Amino acid sequence: MLASLYLFLYLLWKSLSLLLLLLSVTCSFGTYDTCQLLKQFPLVSMQRDGDLIIGGLFEVHLITVFPELTFRAEPDQPWCYQFYLDGFKTAQAMAFTIDEINKNPNLLPNITLGYRLYDNCIKLGVALRAAMALISGTETSFSDLSCSGTPPLLAIVGDSTSTHSIAMSSVLDLFRMPMVSYFATCSCLSDKQRYPFFFRTIPSDAFQVRAMMQILKHFGWTWVGLIVSNDDYGLNAAQSFHQDISVFGGCVAFYEILPKDNDMKEIRRIINVIQTSTSRVIVVYSNEAYLLPLMDEVLRLNVTRQWIASEAWSLSPVFLTPSMLPVLRGTLGIAVRRGEIVGLQEFLLSLRPDSDPGNVMVIKFWEDMFQCRFNPVKAQTEMNGRVCSGNEDLTTSLEYSDVSELRGSYNVYKAVYALAYALHDLLHCVPGKGPFSGGSCASLHNLQPWQLLHYLHGVNFTTAYGDQVSFDENGDALAIYDIVSWTGVSGGAMKGREVGVVDESQPAGKVLRLDDEKIVWNFENNRPPHSVCSEPCPPGTRKATKKGLPVCCFDCIPCADGEISTDASECLKCPEDLWSNPQKDRCVPKEVEFLSYEDALGISLSTASLFGACACAGVLAVFAHHRQTPVVRANNSELSFLILMSLKLCFLCALLFIGQPRLWTCQLRHAVFGISFVLCVSSILVKTMVVVAVFKASRPEGQGAMKWFGAPQQRGTVLILTAFQVVICAVWLSTASPAPHKNTQSSKIVFECAVGSMAGFATLLGYIGLLAAVSFLLAFLARNLPDTFNEAKFITFSMLIFCAVWIAFIPAYVSSPGKYADAVEIFAILASSFGLLISIFAPKCYIILLHPERNTKKALMGRTPAKN
Structure with a gap:
């Protein structure tokens, strides 16, 4: 369609160029003393003279008939019929507006505007004929042989359709004539590269x-x-x-x-x-x-x-x-x-053909309204039994006199005023400050249509109805x-x-x-209908477009933890210190978590820790009170006291794991834990070695075994083994010390102690495990010694509990989140400590406190008479 239109415009342009060439030849080289108009079109029009002329194109008839072409004679001109009342009223709105402007002393003073209005019959061919008539004028000849003079008009108000405006703008641009449309809405007309002289008062x-x-x-x-x-x-x-x-x-x-x-x-x-x-x-x-x-x-x-x-x-x-x-x-x-034009109704009702006999458009309207034919010579004529005198009452037509729905007419009103304000600004140009070359201004005596273009872009006024009128850079x-x-x-x-x-x-x-x-x-x-492809996603979900369907068709996918969504295409991740609420529609501050003395778990573990320390203290008191008894003195009471003291430290070090981590608690907790357990396990190891040495010394071949396991050697061995753990802790704390860490990766802010160096932590635990394994092995080998030396059985059982606890600790610690990792480590400390305390010292306390008769040297040597 567009290709056909462009072809038509190209041929039209060529025809116009040829027409202008013929006119030039006729004027310059003809034998006539005047310039002749080659063709005049019979058009429905109305006009009024003035100092400056504005043209207009309107839909006054709805149907156009083009005669059949025979190619044997000059074709007849097309004719229009079926009068369109709304189009006629729109044309009269332009005539009224110009009359109103002429009566306004503040707008274009001393200047009278005239108009030439033509019917386009809603056909492009007729509209182009009307446009040519506006450009060239309707005079049949010019006596000025130079064919020069003031242009017949300055601008055109129209056309009413986009297709007509596209075609006519391409033609009018050749003559650089502005065109202000009141009803053409095609957005393509906003292209100023193609339509630089096109404006409109209706939005695109x-x-x-x-x-x-x-x-x-x-x-x-x-x-x-x-x-x-x-x-x-x-x-x-x-x-x-x-x-x-x-x-x-x-x-x-x-x-x-x-x-x-x-x-x-x-x-x-x-x-x-x-x-x-x-x-x-x-x-x-x-x-x-x-x-x-x-x-x-x-x-x-x-x-x-x-x-x-x-x-x-x-x-x-x-x-x-x-x-x-x-x-x-x-x-x-x-x-x-819709707008209101004050006075338009009275103007429409005042139209009479006898007041302006040359006004073809008004006569056509009158004939259509009353089905008669007006004769300006006789002033009245009878047709179909009716007489049209020109005095009929127009108020009988309610449709004609109704001005409550002025839409197209209101746009015409604004278009004419826009041209008037542009002319007003043009005529009030100050020489030397004008927009043209050298700061010059346009001259009223030689005014060119293109000179109006600059001022149209600057138009800005408010109508009597209260609407602001101005044009953007595209003329919209x-x-x-x-x-x-x-x-x-x-x-x-x-x-x-x-x-x-x-x-x-x-x-x-x-x-x-x-x-x-x-x-x-x-x-x-x-109620209004509901028209959506997919219902909006509820808060906390995101849109997932369905394959092969538009983006409005989607599924709702729940957001992951820590993300929120409010009907968005993607879930948004919460900031580091915030977390999504259960509905996942907003971020809330994260809950702070650490093993506290105030929660149930912290209270339970701290109570158990203190109970264990008190139990150690109680056992220590019992042993101190009965330190001269055979049960206490057997197998080196000094090592027993050392084990009890180290176990008490083990119980108390668990308290360092409770509470918000600080730098000093993070450094102390593992160091105290490691040194205390090494002190305890090394003492048990030496105690086991002493048991084995005592058994060998009781045999003839092992008389010299005890000289290597005297009290000084026992103390030295425990000191050396413990000192090695102290060195491990010192190196660890000096190179990669544990420090407080705020873990924000989960739904809570977890305060924990980062171990610093996993190798240091593993070495600390590994050394304790090595000592425990050696102690377990020696005790296991000595488990079958005579009953007199049955403490090896208790050590074996205690070491079995100790090793089982710490073997189970490692996977439990790694898999436990947040504060539960500290809880697992405390539980391992307490469980292993209670295991050692009960397995080693419970049987001795049982004899000391409940069966003192067995706390004798004879009973320990197995010489007590058997009971019947």
């Missing part, structure tokens, strides 16, 4: 699409169908719609183009798409001609949807009928801004639309009632003003 389709997005966003409609007409208006709107709908998270459920030829097979296919789609909202960019067959089929099948109408049909009387009420009631539409006016809702009225028909406005001149957040209570819905409970 790009703005209309943005206004449509405001409505969809307001009601939460993210899953919408799109139907457009197969022309520049529909296709360009569809392109903008696809680009903008994703901005607020919406998607196009289906996209259909209405056929040009009203193909019913294609119409039924589109209806089937509408019925099978889950979308309940359909946006339509089209005019009546394309849309009527589809709506007839919608009515026949009673397809109920929420229709969103573009400005091209949002107030179309074709659809505001009783028959369409069942399916179109509740339609929301974007409508051209400030976007403002009325929102209408179709509701039933008396008689069964429908009416588009204003329920809001979209005004992009307002600050963000106030662009859309909508009164929801005024809207009528064609659904149950008179």
Whole structure:
């Protein structure tokens, strides 16, 4: 379609170039003493002279008939019929506005504006003929042989359709003539590289699409169908719609183009798409001609949807009928801004053909209104039994005198005033400060249309109705639309009632003003429909797009721990010191965790630790009190006291693991733990060695064994073995000392002691394990000694418990999170300490306290008489 249009424009340009060449030849080299106009078109027009002329193109007739071409004679001119009252009223709005400007002493003083208005008959061919008439004028000849002089007009107000405006702008740009449209909305006309002289007082389709997005966003409609007409208006709107709908998270459920030829097979296919789609909202960019067959089929099948109408049909009387009420009631539409023009009604009612006999447009209107023919010579003529005198009362036509819905006329009003203000600024230019070369200004006596362009870009005024008018860098006016809702009225028909406005001149957040209570819905409970592909994800989940479907169709996936989401496409990770709440919709401060004296676990472990220390102290007191008895003195009582003291330290060192870690507690806990257990285990090891040595010394061949296990040797051995552990701790603390660490990787902030060097920690534990293993091995080998020396059995059992506890400690410690790792280590300390205390010292305390008769040397030597 566009290729055909460009071809037509190219041929037209070539024809115009040839016409201008012929005119030049006629003027310069002809035998005539005047310049002759080669062709004059019979057009419906009205005009008024003035110092400066503004042209206008309007839809006064709806149908154009082009005669058949025979190629044997000059073709007849096309003719128009079926008078269009709204188009005529729009043209009269321009005439009224110019009269109003001429009466305004503050705007263009001492300058009278004139106009030339032509009917385009809603056909591009007729519109181009009218444009040529405006450019070249209607005079048949010029006596000035140079063909120079003031241009016939400065600018054109029109055209009403995008296709006409595209074609005529390409032609008018050749003559550098501004064109201000009042109804052409195609966003393609905003391209200043292609249409530098085009302006408009109606927002472009790009703005209309943005206004449509405001409505969809307001009601939460993210899953919408799109139907457009197969022309520049529909296709360009569809392109903008696809680009903008994703901005607020919406998607196009289906996209259909209405056929040009009203193909019913294609119409039924589109209806089937509408019925099978889950979308309940359909946006339509089209005019009546394309849309009527589809709506007839919608009515026949009673397809109920929420229709969103573009400005091209949002107030179309074709659809505001009783028959369409069942399916179109509740339609929301974007409508051209309605305005009020004070005095226009009186002006319309004052139109009489006898006051201006040369006004063809008014005469045509009069003839159509009263079905008569006006004869300016006789002042009245009888036709079909009726007389048209020119004095008939126009107020009898309510439609004609109704000025309550001025939309196109209001845009014409703004367009004429925009040109007037531009001319006003142009004529008040200060020489030396003008916008042209050398700071010059335009001259009224030689004013060129292109000189108006600079001032049109600077126009900024407010109408009497309160709307601001200005043009952006693309020649587009400030976007403002009325929102209408179709509701039933008396008689069964429908009416588009204003329920809001979209005004992009307002600050963000106030662009859309909508009164929801005024809207009528064609659904149950008179409530708006619900149109989404997937329900919004609840807090704490994220969207996962379904494969092969638009982004509006998704599954909801729960966020991981530590992440939040509020209907977002991705989950957001909480900051380091925060964690997600159970609903995962906000981040909350993490709970601080460490093994405290205040919680139940800390209380239990500290109680057990203190109890163990007290038990050691009690045993130590018993042994001290009975230190002269055989049970205490046997096997070196000094080692027994040393074991009890080291076990008491083992119990007390567990308290260093409770409470918030500090640097000194982290350094002390493992050092004290390691040294205390080595002192205890090394004492047990020496005690076991003494048991074995005593047994060997009791035999003849082992008389000299005890000389190697005297008291000094025993103390030295314990000291050396313990000193080695002290060296390990010193190296560890000096190279990679344990330190407090705030672990934020989990749902809680865990205060713990980092070991610093895992090798140092492993060496410390390994050395304790080595001593315990050697002690266990020696005790196990000496377990079968005579009963007199049965302490080896108790040591074996104690070492078995000790080794089992610490072997189980390693995997339990590694797998325990947070404070439970410290709890596991404390439990291992306490369990092994209690194991040693009970296994080694419980039997001795039993004899000392409960059976003192067995605490004798004879009883220990096995010489006590057996009881009967």
